[in-house]
Amino acid sequence: MNVFEKTERFILKHKMLSKGDRVIVGVSGGADSVCLLLLLWELKEKYSLSITAVHVNHCIRGAEADTDELFVKELCEKLSIEYKSFRFDVTAFSRKNGMTVEEAGRTLRYKAFEEVSQGGKIAVAHTLNDNCETMLMRFFRGTGVKGLCGIPPVRNNIIRPILCLTREETEGVCLKNGCGYRTDSTNLSDDYTRNKIRLRLIPFLESNFNVSIAETMARTSELMRSDEDFLSLAAQQAYKNCEISKGVLDVNKLNRLHPALQKRVIRLGFVEYSADLHDISEKNVSAVLSLLSGGSGKTAQLVHSLRAVREYDTIRLYKEEKAEFVCQNIFPESKTYLESENTYIILTSQTIENYIFKTAFDADRLKFPLTLRTKEPGDKIYLNGIKGHKSLKKLFADMKIPATKRVSLPLLASGNDVLWVYSLKTNDKYKANEETKNTVYLYITEE
Amino acid sequence: MNVFEKTERFILKHKMLSKGDRVIVGVSGGADSVCLLLLLWELKEKYSLSITAVHVNHCIRGAEADTDELFVKELCEKLSIEYKSFRFDVTAFSRKNGMTVEEAGRTLRYKAFEEVSQGGKIAVAHTLNDNCETMLMRFFRGTGVKGLCGIPPVRNNIIRPILCLTREETEGVCLKNGCGYRTDSTNLSDDYTRNKIRLRLIPFLESNFNVSIAETMARTSELMRSDEDFLSLAAQQAYKNCEISKGVLDVNKLNRLHPALQKRVIRLGFVEYSADLHDISEKNVSAVLSLLSGGSGKTAQLVHSLRAVREYDTIRLYKEEKAEFVCQNIFPESKTYLESENTYIILTSQTIENYIFKTAFDADRLKFPLTLRTKEPGDKIYLNGIKGHKSLKKLFADMKIPATKRVSLPLLASGNDVLWVYSLKTNDKYKANEETKNTVYLYITEE
Numbered sequence: 001m002n003v004f005e006k007t008e009r010f011i012l013k014h015k016m017l018s019k020g021d022r023v024i025v026g027v028s029g030g031a032d033s034v035c036l037l038l039l040l041w042e043l044k045e046k047y048s049l050s051i052t053a054v055h056v057n058h059c060i061r062g063a064e065a066d067t068d069e070l071f072v073k074e075l076c077e078k079l080s081i082e083y084k085s086f087r088f089d090v091t092a093f094s095r096k097n098g099m100t101v102e103e104a105g106r107t108l109r110y111k112a113f114e115e116v117s118q119g120g121k122i123a124v125a126h127t128l129n130d131n132c133e134t135m136l137m138r139f140f141r142g143t144g145v146k147g148l149c150g151i152p153p154v155r156n157n158i159i160r161p162i163l164c165l166t167r168e169e170t171e172g173v174c175l176k177n178g179c180g181y182r183t184d185s186t187n188l189s190d191d192y193t194r195n196k197i198r199l200r201l202i203p204f205l206e207s208n209f210n211v212s213i214a215e216t217m218a219r220t221s222e223l224m225r226s227d228e229d230f231l232s233l234a235a236q237q238a239y240k241n242c243e244i245s246k247g248v249l250d251v252n253k254l255n256r257l258h259p260a261l262q263k264r265v266i267r268l269g270f271v272e273y274s275a276d277l278h279d280i281s282e283k284n285v286s287a288v289l290s291l292l293s294g295g296s297g298k299t300a301q302l303v304h305s306l307r308a309v310r311e312y313d314t315i316r317l318y319k320e321e322k323a324e325f326v327c328q329n330i331f332p333e334s335k336t337y338l339e340s341e342n343t344y345i346i347l348t349s350q351t352i353e354n355y356i357f358k359t360a361f362d363a364d365r366l367k368f369p370l371t372l373r374t375k376e377p378g379d380k381i382y383l384n385g386i387k388g389h390k391s392l393k394k395l396f397a398d399m400k401i402p403a404t405k406r407v408s409l410p411l412l413a414s415g416n417d418v419l420w421v422y423s424l425k426t427n428d429k430y431k432a433n434e435e436t437k438n439t440v441y442l443y444i445t446e447e
Numbered sequence: 448m449n450v451f452e453k454t455e456r457f458i459l460k461h462k463m464l465s466k467g468d469r470v471i472v473g474v475s476g477g478a479d480s481v482c483l484l485l486l487l488w489e490l491k492e493k494y495s496l497s498i499t500a501v502h503v504n505h506c507i508r509g510a511e512a513d514t515d516e517l518f519v520k521e522l523c524e525k526l527s528i529e530y531k532s533f534r535f536d537v538t539a540f541s542r543k544n545g546m547t548v549e550e551a552g553r554t555l556r557y558k559a560f561e562e563v564s565q566g567g568k569i570a571v572a573h574t575l576n577d578n579c580e581t582m583l584m585r586f587f588r589g590t591g592v593k594g595l596c597g598i599p600p601v602r603n604n605i606i607r608p609i610l611c612l613t614r615e616e617t618e619g620v621c622l623k624n625g626c627g628y629r630t631d632s633t634n635l636s637d638d639y640t641r642n643k644i645r646l647r648l649i650p651f652l653e654s655n656f657n658v659s660i661a662e663t664m665a666r667t668s669e670l671m672r673s674d675e676d677f678l679s680l681a682a683q684q685a686y687k688n689c690e691i692s693k694g695v696l697d698v699n700k701l702n703r704l705h706p707a708l709q710k711r712v713i714r715l716g717f718v719e720y721s722a723d724l725h726d727i728s729e730k731n732v733s734a735v736l737s738l739l740s741g742g743s744g745k746t747a748q749l750v751h752s753l754r755a756v757r758e759y760d761t762i763r764l765y766k767e768e769k770a771e772f773v774c775q776n777i778f779p780e781s782k783t784y785l786e787s788e789n790t791y792i793i794l795t796s797q798t799i800e801n802y803i804f805k806t807a808f809d810a811d812r813l814k815f816p817l818t819l820r821t822k823e824p825g826d827k828i829y830l831n832g833i834k835g836h837k838s839l840k841k842l843f844a845d846m847k848i849p850a851t852k853r854v855s856l857p858l859l860a861s862g863n864d865v866l867w868v869y870s871l872k873t874n875d876k877y878k879a880n881e882e883t884k885n886t887v888y889l890y891i892t893e894e
Contacts, residue, residue, distance in 0.1 A: 140660060140663070141663065142666055144667070144670040144674070148595075193655075193656065196655055196656075200651075204647075205587055208643055208648075209584075209587040210588060216587070220590065223592075223729070226707040226710070227591070227592055229707065230678070231674060258680070260673040260678075263673070
């Protein structure tokens with residue numbers, strides 16, 4: 001079986017192409033993506049494919065990158081394949097978004113692919129070797145069955161037709177077709193984790209443990225994918241059974257599940273709150289599961305403002321919503337919309353008739369602008385009934401404000417002092433009294 | 448938390464010890480096993496343990512091994528712990544049984560432990576590092592979820608109380624207790640796969656990818672154990688549902704299972720036929736599953752004379768039983784017991800009245816001794832009705848002999864010619880006729 005037949009078989013096995021498909025091919029100019037383009041080009045007529053090659057210039061390697069771009073352009077002209085190119089300042093994007101250069105490159109690349117494909121298929125040139133590197137990297141960092149599924153042959157509209165080929169084979173296809181390929185000089189350096197795996201670890205493993213480590217990893221990932229699929233279906237079924245309402249799980253039903261399913265059900269519960277579940281660690285999941293044996297009111301704080309709280313016989317999973325008005329400045333004679341409560345806050349030196357809530361402050365004791373925000377650690381408020389200040393934490397607990405509400409309740413602060421907590425309390429120290437010369441009124445209105 | 452507390456917590460978590468337990472401790476004299484002995488010795492009173500240390504001298508490293516033995520003996524005397532030692536010629540045993548020296552050592556060691564323990568608990572000194580090495584080794588060779596469960600903390604009566612400790616920690620315990628430990632010189636050589644992992648790979652991984660690779664592997668194995676347990680329970684349930692009778696599975700029910708379960712159900716089907724399921728590869732399992740879409744009568748040949756055959760709407764899993772009489776020599780005037788058929792075969796020049804079956808051969812055309820055996824590839828028989836010889840394969844097919852029966856049906860051969868197939872056919876070329884001078888009669892009797 002030659003490389004072309006092997007690839008076509010792999011495409012069929014994973015149902016990657018249908019007749020008349022519109023396919024975007026990501027082409028960097030390296031051996032893998034050139035090979036991918038050549039193989040799809042050979043299938044073009046048979047499947048009536050409409051192919052567009054997309055090249056993304058990351059503007060990292062200067063002239064070298066420009067030559068890559070030109071190489072891909074000329075190759076496409078030779079093959080009469082539609083060609084589009086993009087230029088992104090990946091370094092600037094990575095800095096701005098707190099990503100590694102690699103992550104930034106990937107994000108921008110797929111953005112370009114999606115833009116051109118308009119929902120059509122996107123073919124990318126991952127190989128058996130990429131899969132092997134990915135699996136080793138994940139294994140050493142720590143992972144479960146899901147991580148060991150490796151790179152999936154198909155994910156949504158992304159297809160990986162040459163995931164069955166080794167790098168040696170893709171290079172062979174390029175040479176055989178006489179079109180050559182470009183070599184990314186950063187691939188040869190030992191700087192990045194992936195390169196360390198590619199250039200040092202894999203050769204060591206091949207010569208000491210397993211000459212066909214890439215094929216072995218491919219078999220492992222296939223086994224894992226099958227198991228993961230079964231586990232995931234079982235978990236989805238269990239989730240449906242445990243969910244009382246959105247994000248609220250029945251503790252008794254959860255308790256009856258196998259631990260392997262319990263963990264997966266918790267993760268599923270967070271799916272709607274977070275696009276990237278990778279960040280939810282085992283430790284996070286365990287923290288939520290510890291609520292199964294805790295008392296009502298106990299909470300678990302996870303990453304990304306994700307939270308879980310035990311409420312009687314349920315566990316409620318939620319995302320702590322930071323309201324839009326966080327740290328908004330409030331000036332006198334202003335009207336501010338409070339989205340979370342769907343009301344307006346008016347701060348004015350005039351009295352207004354018929355408005356539903358009124359608190360009067362001594363303007364001379366306030367520092368303008370005031371801030372409209374949610375609770376911060378250490379927040380305190382002075383109330384006449386008690387000696388000294390009361391922490392907001394204690395106030396909320398005494399007034400039995402549910403945990404979910406506590407983090408979203410708006411308050412008005414002057415410097416470090418909390419003046420007023422929405423619908424709850426006003427700081428007695430700042431209230432206007434008989435000595436007040438300048439009064440500021442706080443109104444709440446729905447208009 | 449110190450090392451002792453950590454170990455006790457681990458023992459509790461995995462319910463390794465109960466009050467009054469009788470525990471055999473395998474002590475080689477290395478840091479790990481000396482640490483294990485010391486920690487159990489500290490728990491002796493609390494759990495009312497009765498401890499016996501067992502040392503196995505593998506007789507590989509000569510004087511060095513003898514000094515190890517003496518070291519353990521003296522340590523046990525100092526701790527007032529009962530002590531037993533064994534000596535085995537591991538090299539000879541490995542050669543005799545076609546095992547590696549490592550396998551042979553393990554086999555003999557556990558045999559000694561079982562002998563002393565009489566079903567009581569056996570504590571062995573595997574550590575976090577051993578688990579890490581095992582997992583890496585399996586991962587590089589190719590494995591599924593089960594292989595990545597690593598070394599189990601408890602398996603039957605074997606407990607591994609210090610599987611939570613690193614090698615550094617076990618050495619620390621020995622030094623702190625001032626009793627030292629012995630170093631196996633073969634552990635320092637780079638000869639074995641495990642040593643290569645220990646001495647070269649792990650340091651490389653620690654300095655390039657993950658400083659706490661051993662802890663990471665421990666977490667992965669815990670995750671995998673939980674998933675494997677769930678998958679295994681699901682498979683057992685599915686197996687019960689698919690099994691019609693011993694080793695016979697319902698094809699329609701198998702077809703409805705998730706592929707991940709199908710594979711596991713097939714493996715479970717072989718459990719009763721093979722002690723070591725490790726030898727049943729993915730390829731073997733796939734061969735059996737391919738019968739789901741094959742016609743009746745198709746067979747899959749696996750390792751260890753394990754077979755699977757599609758019989759209408761079932762798949763029958765079985766072990767090809769080589770009958771005891773394979774290649775048994777049969778002389779004239781003899782009576783041979785045929786265990787598989789529970790009958791006797793008599794070969795005699797005399798006629799015997801009242802015996803139930805009789806075939807008469809021309810003795811001068813036979814080469815004695817005859818052989819009593821089962822079918823071999825290429826076996827043929829001459830029958831008058833056809834021109835020339837007929838292969839036994841074709842004969843069996845024509846007569847619709849089930850595949851399971853074909854391999855166990857006894858036959859009588861003279862040199863390379865099949866004379867007679869039990870209860871089926873006699874070779875017409877060898878039958879006695881009017882020209883025969885010396886006749887040999889074949890009788891079958893149940894007495």
